[in-house]
Amino acid sequence: MRDLEKLADKIVFEVDRAVREVQDKIDRTVKRAEQKVRKAERRTQRVWESQPDWSESRTVRDFQTAATKIKKFPTRISDLATDGSCAMRYLFSYCLKGWAFCQGFGGLMLVAITLATSEHPWRQEEISIGLVLLATSQVLWWIGQRVNKSADQKAYARDQHRILRLAREKGGNLTVIEAATDGRMTTEKAEEILRELAVQGHTEVRVTDSGVMVYHFPEISRWDEKQWARPVDEL
Numbered sequence: 001m002r003d004l005e006k007l008a009d010k011i012v013f014e015v016d017r018a019v020r021e022v023q024d025k026i027d028r029t030v031k032r033a034e035q036k037v038r039k040a041e042r043r044t045q046r047v048w049e050s051q052p053d054w055s056e057s058r059t060v061r062d063f064q065t066a067a068t069k070i071k072k073f074p075t076r077i078s079d080l081a082t083d084g085s086c087a088m089r090y091l092f093s094y095c096l097k098g099w100a101f102c103q104g105f106g107g108l109m110l111v112a113i114t115l116a117t118s119e120h121p122w123r124q125e126e127i128s129i130g131l132v133l134l135a136t137s138q139v140l141w142w143i144g145q146r147v148n149k150s151a152d153q154k155a156y157a158r159d160q161h162r163i164l165r166l167a168r169e170k171g172g173n174l175t176v177i178e179a180a181t182d183g184r185m186t187t188e189k190a191e192e193i194l195r196e197l198a199v200q201g202h203t204e205v206r207v208t209d210s211g212v213m214v215y216h217f218p219e220i221s222r223w224d225e226k227q228w229a230r231p232v233d234e235l
Contacts, residue, residue: 107133
């Protein structure tokens with residue numbers, strides 16, 4: 001049983017490592033593209049410096065928009081890689097469960113047919129084979145459940161990271177609708193994650209005068225205080 005579990009973990013680990021290698025290559029490509037964009041921006045800036053409203057030129061705005069999109073590209077690739085890893089885990093768990101179901105059904109049918117057709121069924125090798133198939137199917141089903149649970153945890157961590165990045169972009173204040181819309185998830189999932197963060201003490205629940213519930217992240221809104229942090233024993 002432990003060998004099968006180790007094999008399943010090894011397969012998932014290899015898939016994750018391959019995804020990370022691809023992501024590293026993409027990150028390096030994106031960095032080179034950002035450098036080229038910055039060089040192009042500097043050249044464009046030198047060209048338009050002689051004009052009073054060079055900052056309003058369409059060319060500069062286009063370069064700024066492109067630079068902003070390129071900066072967000074690694075994050076999107078990271079989300080895509082995580083989604084691919086979760087999909088592989090779910091697919092692997094469903095394959096294990098399907099295999100376990102077929103194997104268990106085959107073992108059950110083998111035992112039933114042997115009991116129905118043989119005069120001395122308990123002396124037949126088919127009974128032993130059927131029981132082994134049934135026991136093995138249980139092990140495979142259990143491994144599939146473990147892999148499925150691992151995929152659920154990774155998907156939850158992915159959604160939580162999306163919400164935290166979004167809270168940083170919003171200055172430390174976030175609503176459920178914003179989290180669901182920009183985080184590409186349901187409102188129920190977004191609210192569940194925000195409430196869990198509130199229980200853990202990472203965010204505060206505030207209400208506006210009009211009744212809108214806002215989740216405030218003190219660690220994000222007060223990021224400039226990090227340089228003034230002191231050791232705990234000096235407080």
